[in-house]
Amino acid sequence: MPVLNxxxxxxxxxxxxxxxxxxxIVLGEDVGRRGGVFLVTExxxxxxxxxxxxxxPLTEMGIVGIAIGLAxxxxxxxxxxxxxxxxxxxxxxxxxxxxxxxSKTGGMFTAPVVIRAPCCGGVKGAMHHSQSxxxxxxxxxxxxxxxxxxxxxxxxxxxxxxxxxxxxxxxxPKSIYRTIREEVPEDDYIVPIGKARIAREGSDITIVxxxxxxxxxxxxxxxxxxxxxxxxEVIDLRTLFPFDRDLLIQSIEKTGRMIIVHExxxxxxxxxxxSAYIAENAxxxxxxxxxxxxxxxTPFPLAHEKLYMPNVARIYLAMxxxxxx
Amino acid sequence: MLHDPFESFYKTExxxxxLQIDRSLGIYRIIDPGGNxxxxxxxxxxxxxxxxxxxxxxxxxxxDSWLLRLQRMGKVALHAPNIGEEAVGVGSALALERxxxxxxxxxxxxxxxxxxVSEEEILDRNIANADDPFKGKEFTILGSxxxxxxxxxxxxxxxxxxxxxxxxxxxIAGERIAVLTIFGDGxxxxxxxxxxxxxxxxHRLPAVFVIQNNQWAISMPASKQTGSATFAIKGVAYNIPxxxxxxxxxxxxxxxxxxxVIRARDGKGPTLxxxxxxxxxxxxTADDPTRYRPPEIVKRMEKYDPVERFRRYLIARGYISEKxxxxxxGFWSKTIEDIVRKCISKPQLREEVIFEDxxxxxxxxxxxxxxxxxxxxxxxxxxxxxxx
Numbered sequence: 001m002p003v004l005n006x007x008x009x010x011x012x013x014x015x016x017x018x019x020x021x022x023x024x025i026v027l028g029e030d031v032g033r034r035g036g037v038f039l040v041t042e043x044x045x046x047x048x049x050x051x052x053x054x055x056x057p058l059t060e061m062g063i064v065g066i067a068i069g070l071a072x073x074x075x076x077x078x079x080x081x082x083x084x085x086x087x088x089x090x091x092x093x094x095x096x097x098x099x100x101x102x103s104k105t106g107g108m109f110t111a112p113v114v115i116r117a118p119c120c121g122g123v124k125g126a127m128h129h130s131q132s133x134x135x136x137x138x139x140x141x142x143x144x145x146x147x148x149x150x151x152x153x154x155x156x157x158x159x160x161x162x163x164x165x166x167x168x169x170x171x172x173p174k175s176i177y178r179t180i181r182e183e184v185p186e187d188d189y190i191v192p193i194g195k196a197r198i199a200r201e202g203s204d205i206t207i208v209x210x211x212x213x214x215x216x217x218x219x220x221x222x223x224x225x226x227x228x229x230x231x232x233e234v235i236d237l238r239t240l241f242p243f244d245r246d247l248l249i250q251s252i253e254k255t256g257r258m259i260i261v262h263e264x265x266x267x268x269x270x271x272x273x274x275s276a277y278i279a280e281n282a283x284x285x286x287x288x289x290x291x292x293x294x295x296x297x298t299p300f301p302l303a304h305e306k307l308y309m310p311n312v313a314r315i316y317l318a319m320x321x322x323x324x325x
Numbered sequence: 326m327l328h329d330p331f332e333s334f335y336k337t338e339x340x341x342x343x344l345q346i347d348r349s350l351g352i353y354r355i356i357d358p359g360g361n362x363x364x365x366x367x368x369x370x371x372x373x374x375x376x377x378x379x380x381x382x383x384x385x386x387x388x389d390s391w392l393l394r395l396q397r398m399g400k401v402a403l404h405a406p407n408i409g410e411e412a413v414g415v416g417s418a419l420a421l422e423r424x425x426x427x428x429x430x431x432x433x434x435x436x437x438x439x440x441x442v443s444e445e446e447i448l449d450r451n452i453a454n455a456d457d458p459f460k461g462k463e464f465t466i467l468g469s470x471x472x473x474x475x476x477x478x479x480x481x482x483x484x485x486x487x488x489x490x491x492x493x494x495x496x497i498a499g500e501r502i503a504v505l506t507i508f509g510d511g512x513x514x515x516x517x518x519x520x521x522x523x524x525x526x527x528h529r530l531p532a533v534f535v536i537q538n539n540q541w542a543i544s545m546p547a548s549k550q551t552g553s554a555t556f557a558i559k560g561v562a563y564n565i566p567x568x569x570x571x572x573x574x575x576x577x578x579x580x581x582x583x584x585x586v587i588r589a590r591d592g593k594g595p596t597l598x599x600x601x602x603x604x605x606x607x608x609x610t611a612d613d614p615t616r617y618r619p620p621e622i623v624k625r626m627e628k629y630d631p632v633e634r635f636r637r638y639l640i641a642r643g644y645i646s647e648k649x650x651x652x653x654x655g656f657w658s659k660t661i662e663d664i665v666r667k668c669i670s671k672p673q674l675r676e677e678v679i680f681e682d683x684x685x686x687x688x689x690x691x692x693x694x695x696x697x698x699x700x701x702x703x704x705x706x707x708x709x710x711x712x713x
Contacts, residue, residue, distance in 0.1 A: 025497070051497050057527065062486055062520035069490020072475060073498070089516070096480045097487070105468060105476045106460035107682040141683050165685035194688070242688040 001183040006176060009151035009184045010040045010116075013158040014078065016188060018048050024162060025070060027054040028063055028080030037082055038118055038177055064090035067113040068098050076162060081117035084171060085128045091136070098167045099142030114161045114168045119147070120211055120263050121295075121309050122175030126302035132211075132264035132295065137169040138241040138273070144193055145240040147171040149214035151184050153238055156191030164193060173211035180215070196244035198251070202233035205319055206251040208274055209261040210237040213310055217261050220315035230323055240270055248274065249282055256287035257322045261310050266294040288325035291318045340564070349557035349567030352601060355576040358629050360637025368580055372644050377439075378419060378575055379639055382411040382632050383654060385435040387661045388444050392434075392451055396610040400669050401451045402464045405432045406606030409573070412631035413537045413600045415439045416578025417505055420586050426495075428475040428488040428506035431465040432537065436507065440472040444661050448668040455672040460681060465609075481542075482512030485521035485534070492530040492589075503589035505533040505582065511542025513556055522597065526563035531589035533582065534565075534597045537572065539604035544617035560597035572600030573631035576638075603629060676702070 004012065018024045026041055026048075032055040035042030045053040056063050060081055067077035081087045087094070094115070101111035121130035137145045144166050148154035154172070161168040199214050200221055207217045214236045221232035233251050237243055252258055258278060260271035271292040278290055293310045301308050357363040389408055395401040407414070414435030418427060421440075429436040437447055446458060446469070453461035458469070459476075468476030475491070478484050488506035495502050512518055513536060525532040536556045540547045553559055557567030568585070570577040578600050585596035603626040607614045614623075639645045645653070680691050680698070687695075705711060 054493075057520075057523055059516075059520050059523075061516050062524055065483070065486020065517055065520060066490035066493060066524060069487040069492070070494045071490075072487060073491045073494030075494050075497070092480060092483065093486065093517075097478065097483050100462075101476075102682045102685070104459060104463045104466065104478075105682075106458055106462065106678075108458060108470055109468060109476055110685075144684075242690060245689055 001185055003181050004151050004184040005178045005181050006148065006151045006154045006172065007038060007040055007178060009155040010158055010172065011042055012184065013155040014041065014044060015047065017159055017162045018044065018052065020188070021076060023074060023076045025052050025054065025075050025077050026080065027056055027067060027077060029056060029058055029082050031055060031080050036080055038174065040116070040172070041080065060086050060090035061093055064093040064098065064113070064115065068093060068101070068111045071111045071113050072109060076112065078114045078116060078162060081115060083129050084117035084119040084133060085131045087117060087133070094137070094143070095140050099140045102166070103142055110165065112165050112167055114170055116158070116170045116172060118174035118177070119171040120173040120175060121300055121305050122212060124302070124305065127299050130300040130305065132262065134169070134171060134240055135264055135269050138270055143167055143169055144242070145169045145171070146193070146238060147173060147211040147240055148238060149173070149176070149199070149211055149236050150180055151182050153191050155184055156189050157238060159188070160190040160193050163190065171211070176212045176215065191238060194239050194242050194244055196235050196237045196239070196247045198233060198247070199236040200232065200234040202231040202255065204230045204255055205232045205257040205259060205322060206248070206255045207232050207234045207259045207261060207315070208237065208248060209234065210240060211263070213261045213263060216310060216312060217315055220312045220319065223312060223316055224319050228323070230319060232319065243274065245277065248278065252278060252282050252285050256285055258286070258290045259293060259315065259318045259322060260290065261293045261315055263295045263309055265297045266292055267297050269294055288322045291322055293318050344561055344564070344566045346558070346561060349560065349569055349599070350555055352569050352571055353577050353581060354571040354574050355580065356574050356634055356638045358634055360634050360641050368576060375639060375644055378415060378579070379635055380653060380657070381415045381419070381435060381439040382575065382635065384438045384444065384657050384661065385411045385415060386632055387657055388438070388447060389434055391661060391665050393610065395452065395665070395669070402453070403609050403611060404451070405465055405609045407432055407434050409605035409626070409630060410537060410539055410602045411435045412575035412578050412635070413535065413572045413602055414507065416575045417507055417535050417582045420579050420582035421503065421505060422586070422590070424473070425503045425505065425586065426473045426475060426491060428484045428491070428504065429477050430484065430508050430512070430537070431477050431479065432509065433477065433507055436474060437467060437469070437472070440474055442469050442472050442474070444664045445668060448665060449671070452668055453674060454668060455674050457674060460678045461674045482508050482515040482517045484508070485512065485517040489521040489525050489530060489532055492525065492532040493528065496528070496530060501531070501590055501592070503531050503533055503586040505535060505586065507535040507537055509542060510536060510538040510540065510547050510550055510556060511545065513559060514550055522560065522563040522565055525595040526565045529592070529594035531592070532595040533585040533589055534595065535582065536597070536599045537602060538599050539602045541604045541608065543608040543612060555599060557597060557599035565595045565597050567597040567599065569599045569601065572602035573629045573634060575631055575635050602631070
């Protein structure tokens with residue numbers, strides 16, 4: 001089994017899906033000869049040619065709008081937005097058109113586009129190369145939003161996204177594009193939409209997170225175990241919406257405590273929704289308040305980004321608070 | 326092929342010849358407002374086709390006036406009147422081959438009629454009754470996969486990149502079809518217009534862009550929409566020939582669109598057509614144009630009416646008699662009135678359509694919300710309270 005990083009695993013997923021289904025088309029800025037600025041589409045143009053790997057002019061609105069037209073024709077477009085920070089030009093097309101095509105036409109027309117984009121901080125990308133805007137998409141009915149935390153999942157999740165009959169926003173945490181390597185099967189497998197995984201078993205606290213923060217949460221869990229013997233369970237959501245409510249409830253039944261960690265700003269982030277969901281459906285199981293460790297409610301900074309982002313110390317602090325409650 | 330930008334130069338004269346810029350500045354007309362031939366050559370079209378054109382416009386006008394009345398009666402939520410602009414949708418749609426696709430906007434009832442969508446379906450959609458093909462999610466818009474009409478959309482001009490993507494898809498698949506999209510003059514200020522034209526010009530896609538320039542974007546006159554001399558000239562920068570036609574002359578619209586469709590199907594690239602027309606009615610039933618437009622101006626514009634102009638032409642050239650015309654009008658008035666009566670007496674949509682077609686399947690959040698919704702209906706019944 002080859003040992004791959006996330007970029008290579010995503011490339012493998014695209015390649016396999018394009019071989020499997022001639023309707024799959026890749027489009028975006030610099031996705032052809034350049035292979036995408038992070039090389040996720042590297043080499044696809046050699047195997048599949050310019051008709052299926054399309055370099056577009058510099059317009060996110062155009063990439064998404066044209067992808068919708070391709071999907072209406074019957075293709076399965078995988079559109080790359082070079083950085084999710086630039087997606088806002090396409091926001092109208094995503095929210096008004098792509099997300100609502102099925103709904104507004106009573107199911108007569110659909111636009112099952114996959115939008116892939118690198119996201120999140122940790123690489124000194126500053127204000128416009130570090131954002132985590134997943135909440136906008138989660139808030140929009142008709143979209144599925146996913147974010148992998150490791151190469152194995154990245155492959156299986158992207159395949160699930162490409163086979164989905166609904167439009168998918170597929171966010172790729174760029175800080176772990178190349179830092180984590182693991183065995184990735186060459187088989188055809190999918191990680192189903194809506195299924196989270198337990199990244200670490202524990203019995204005292206449930207830490208719900210996704211993307212690169214899974215690894216930060218795991219580190220914090222180790223630290224708390226070493227220092228205090230607290231046993232934290234880390235849940236990697238994988239699909240941000242529709243999130244795996246069953247696994248969350250099962251975990252909270254065991255631990256009675258919950259911390260949600262994400263890079264996105266706190267106010268109305270996914271943490272707010274999960275917190276409300278647990279409060280509405282499992283308040284009796286709670287032994288303390290649900291806490292959130294998130295990016296601050298400021299624009300993403302250039303200076304001191306690692307202090308802005310949730311880090312081991314901040315997660316550890318939250319664990320202390322909830323265990324001492 | 327990589328080129329040296331300092332060594333290469335454009336063959337300006339060739340480009341200008343191909344773009345025929347004078348066609349995007351003047352106005353192309355076959356029939357004058359009095360119904361007389363204004364062009365050097367009268368097009369040779371079969372009588373049957375001319376009658377179809379005329380009947381499509383008549384049906385559009387009758388249905389349009391019914392939709393206005395139904396809105397006043399509270400049966401339709403909102404209507405964007407088509408009166409005076411029927412020739413653009415009808416002329417464009419009839420220029421297409423059966424396998425071509427069209428991406429209309431919300432003021433294009435003529436497109437649906439000309440492509441064979443029934444009045445009943447259009448009314449069911451607008452009334453949002455139990456037979457509404459779009460299940461009551463949005464007003465005024467309609468599409469029909471069967472008739473190769475993509476759904477119109479409320480955010481202005483958003484369908485333009487879709488049409489271009491669709492044309493790209495057809496090109497990749499090797500299907501030689503044309504994809505025509507219609508939108509208003511206001512849409513030319515939005516990003517999707519420029520993105521769409523840029524992409525279509527770049528890849529020489531089989532796309533036809535029709536600007537239904539009715540001079541008004543709600544209260545904004547075309548003179549406040551652009552500094553360009555005409556809307557058709559906007560194609561030039563994208564290497565797309567622009568053609569400016571009298572949009573109240575159905576033959577001119579048809580011939581310009583037909584030429585563009587043939588060009589597209591022959592792989593010769595896109596065309597931009599500006600169809601100059603005039604919005605006689607309000608923007609929608611929610612608008613009051615007397616706040617920004619003196620009624621005298623509108624009165625003056627009525628002499629350009631596309632239906633009356635074509636009627637005079639057909640009678641003057643002996644294609645129909647006055648008597649036949651009265652019969653045609655009477656037949657469709659009666660027929661459409663009967664359909665209206667049928668559609669307004671159909672049952673309402675089920676309540677739970679709200680939750681349908683959001684995704685390809687129902688996820689847990691909607692399952693939970695459907696349960697809550699049903700409980701709320703139960704409570705209403707029990708307490709005898711409603712929502713109106």
